[in-house]
Structures are given as C-alpha cells and as structure tokens.
C-alpha cells in the first residue's frame with residue numbers, strides 16, 4: 001500500500017473551530033494532493049468528487065481555510081492566487097518563468113523573518129516572503145531537447 005500523507009481534514013477543521021463539511025474536506029484533500037493550486041484547479045478537483053458543489057462554495061472554503069490559518073495563499077507576480085496547506089513555517093517558493101510550476105524552498109534560517117534588510121524604516125519585521133524565479137527541470141529538459149533536435 002502506498003503511504004498517504006493526506007491530512008485528517010476533519011481533525012484539522014475541528015482544531016481550527018470550523019464546521020466539518022464535505023466541501024471543506026474535499027478542498028483540503030485537493031490541496032494535499034496538489035499543493036500550490038489556483039482556485040480553478042481546486043474547483044475542478046472538488047467537482048470530480050462532489051459534482052453538486054458550486055464554484056462559489058469552493059472559493060468560500062478557500063477563503064475560510066486561509067482565514068483560519070489552515071491554508072496559505074501565495075501570489076507570485078503574474079499568477080492567480082495559489083493555495084497550499086503548508087503553513088506557518090515561513091517557507092518560500094521558486095517559480096518557473098516558462099510554465100509557472102511552483103516548488104517549495106525551505107526557509108533558510110527556519111524562522112521568520114529569515115532575511116534582514118539593511119534598513120527597516122522603523123518597522124518591526126514580521127516575515128519575509130521571497131519568490132525565486134528560474135527554469136524548472138521539465139522546461140530545462142525541453143530546452144536541451146530543442147537544442148539537440150536543431151539542425
């Protein structure tokens with residue numbers, strides 16, 4: 001049997017003081033399977049198991065989960081908001097400039113803020129959200145193939 005890391009959605013919801021509903025459980029399962037998903041991808045996944053769920057209901061659940069701290073919303077420039085269940089560890093993201101693939105990058109120091117600016121203009125630092133940009137391995141492989149295939 002394949003070991004699954006699907007979180008116990010019902011327990012998470014109860015701990016956060018949220019009512020356990022089919023839609024909320026389905027959204028958490030979708031995000032566990034597909035971290036860094038946009039709302040539309042989550043809607044498509046949830047509709048596969050709960051065909052009567054409305055788009056708006058899924059959007060509401062994503063907002064509820066984010067507000068309750070169960071999900072995190074990231075917004076790399078040029079992309080719709082992406083949701084994930086990995087919260088509270090101040091991790092960062094690397095985004096492919098070609099295909100938009102997103103991968104996690106662990107926080108360098110293990111706690112927020114892991115970067116210290118040279119000056120803070122009097123602000124107390126809370127966290128640093130860093131987006132690294134690059135080319136993912138899939139896109140890199142395509143580029144190499146293209147070069148090899150060229151006459």
Ligand SMILES: [Zn+2]
Pocket residue numbers: 096097098099100101135136137138139140
């Ligand atoms: Zn890519």
Ligand SMILES: [Zn+2]
Pocket residue numbers: 035036084086091092093103104
């Ligand atoms: Zn992440």
